[in-house]
Amino acid sequence: MMKNNADVVIIGAGINGCALAYELSKRGKDVIVLDRRHIAAGATGRCGAGIRQQWSTKENAILAKKSVEIFENLSNELNYDIGFRQGGYLIAIHDENDMQQAKKNVEMQKSIGLDVRIIDADEIKEIVPILEPKGMEAIGATFCPTDGHADPFKTAYGYAMAAIKQGARFYKFTEVKKIRVKDNEIKSVVTDRGEIKTGVVVNAAGAWSKQVAKMAGIELPNKPVRKEALVTEPIKRIFDAMVISFRHGIYFSQMEEGQILGGIPSPEEKTGYHTEPTFSFLQRMAYMLGKYAPVLKSINVMRQWTGYYDVTPDALPILGKTSIEGFIQCNGFSGHGFMISPMVARLLAQLINDEKLDLPIERLSINRFKGKVFKEKSVVG
Ligand SMILES: Cc1cc2nc3c(=O)[nH]c(=O)nc-3n(C[C@H](O)[C@H](O)[C@H](O)COP(=O)(O)OP(=O)(O)OC[C@H]3O[C@@H](n4cnc5c(N)ncnc54)[C@H](O)[C@@H]3O)c2cc1C
Incomplete structure (x- = not known):
């Protein structure tokens, strides 16, 4: 039986959904992760496994550097070997x-x-x-x-298993069909297996984030x-x-x-x-x-x-709050959502838990597309 309420519902069990579930459950939040397929079924399980800190924008470089600091100890922290190595x-x-x-x-x-x-x-x-x-x-x-690699499957599963130990629930083969919003606030998530009441929904649906955002009336450029x-x-x-x-x-x-x-x-x-x-x-x-x-x-x-x-106009991710209260974005990772996931998850968990953030993320909010955007130059393809 699926639980019908949670503090936070995360849509997408890729590396970002799994890492965030870990960081939130560590903070005592009651978390449900939904995926219409399974863990790492999206870009995460198809990724090149690379972890690079050499970026042209400070935003990407800092997120990657802080993530490497987390990756260096992540196998210990999760009690699971994620295959991290630093070959440059x-x-x-x-x-x-x-x-x-x-x-x-x-x-x-x-x-x-x-x-x-x-x-x-x-x-x-x-x-x-x-x-x-x-x-x-x-x-x-x-x-x-200090750039390097880790195994994306093992990292996602490592995070997910540690999150489950901390009380998070993962519902696989469960597709989100609707997000109910009333008076500009998130009320619930409707899936093909039932409805879950919640005040916070995280859109970590990778290349399908645009459709998920639309369910709450938000337009993404991804x-x-x-x-x-x-x-x-x-x-x-x-x-x-x-x-x-x-x-x-x-x-x-x-x-x-x-x-x-x-x-x-x-x-x-x-x-x-x-x-x-x-x-x-x-x-x-x-x-x-x-x-x-x-x-x-x-x-x-x-x-x-x-x-x-999941490409954005400036090849930077879309993170944080939207005009809908409780609707958090965690997407638009373009070609580098694996390498920055540890720090992204930590920052979004701090945001959702009303803590002081280790780094400011306002510049990565969806609002930046209202002005001129500066594109990340160090991308392949
Ligand atoms: C070929 C390739 C090589 C790459 N190489 C690298 C690399 O070397 N280093 C790096 O950092 N990044 C790399 N990337 C990018 C990286 O893989 C992604 O940025 C990252 O995996 C995104 O993770 P995510 O958790 O945000 O999304 P995803 O892993 O895509 O997960 C999203 C999940 O959402 C689920 N979902 C979608 N819609 C719904 C719905 N309505 N209801 C329920 N569930 C839903 C999907 O089933 C999916 O499992 C590469 C990508 C590709 C394709």
């Missing part, structure tokens, strides 16, 4: 224009205390020996050794965009860093078990709910991977898949 992110610099932007980024990143530096082509090869700087068309790179990724056969462990290029859109790294996991924007990439994988993605990825690391030219691809980015 190596971001290609292709020409003088890139170099100018990289210098600006590094200056800002250093100002918030990040250990990051610009390296030359020789050092690229020292850090990832299989890379070919000429093939990459790289004159250098930025490198941050768009779902299909992204593709692949994983190869496992090979001997060769490198630890994630390699990325904003110009070529490619990212790849070697997983714990030896596989290469990566992606690149497909020539057929489109907005909307399209799940079909494309051959042109495979071709482009194979071509670019071969240029970056010629030794990987003959590696076998085991699997490719698709998922959605």
Whole structure:
């Protein structure tokens, strides 16, 4: 039997819904998480597992840095190994224009205390020996050794299990159909299994957040965009860093078990709910991977898949309150909702629990779209 009331109802059991359920239940809140499928069924279970603090906007960089501080101890905190490791992110610099932007980024990143530096082509090869700087068309790179990876499935499940121990309830295969609002306040959530009375609803529905927001009469600018990724056969462990290029859109790294996991924007990439994988993605990825690391030219691809980015006009998330009392946004994560989830969850739990926030989040509220928006530049695709 489904419980019919809660302090907070979270819609979506992706990494953000699970992490928030943990932070809220830790604070004694009675929490229900609803998902029409299961834990990590959305973008979370399809993600590249990367955790990067090297961003061009201070908002993303601080959220990621604070999240890394949480990730560093998260396996202990959740009593569950989330597979966190810090092999760094190596971001290609292709020409003088890139170099100018990289210098600006590094200056800002250093100002918030990040250990990051610009390296030359020789050092690229020292850090990832299989890379070919000429093939990459790289004159250098930025490198941050505390960037890294964690397992998105294990992280989401780790958070969910810890939340359940603290009293949170997860109802899977339960779809939210309506949000009841009266006198501008949240009253309840109607699902295909019954109604739950609550004063607080969190919209953590990933690429479906726009539809969920509409249920409460709120318009979000988010768009779902299909992204593709692949994983190869496992090979001997060769490198630890994630390699990325904003110009070529490619990212790849070697997983714990030896596989290469990566992606690149497909020539057929489109907005909307399209799940079909494309051959042109495979071709482009194979071509670019071969240029970056010629030794990987003959590696076998085991699997490719698709998922959605929940993209906002400035590639920054939408967090916090709306004009409807009790309706909280936790979406619009574009391509980086996994890496910032620990800090996002902490901040939203503080907001919902009327605590002082560790960081201000007003600049990430939905109200920012009324004015001029400044787009995050450090995005792939
Ligand atoms: C190919 C790819 C690679 C990526 N690589 C990275 C990376 O390296 N690092 C990184 O940080 N991020 C990456 N991302 C982005 C990251 O995966 C997402 O930003 C993050 O997982 C979003 O998590 P979420 O919890 O907000 O949403 P989701 O994981 O999408 O979860 C939303 C959930 O809401 C549920 N839902 C929707 N509507 C309803 C409804 N009406 N009722 C009930 N439930 C509903 C869905 O079933 C889903 O489970 C990548 C994404 C993709 C697709």
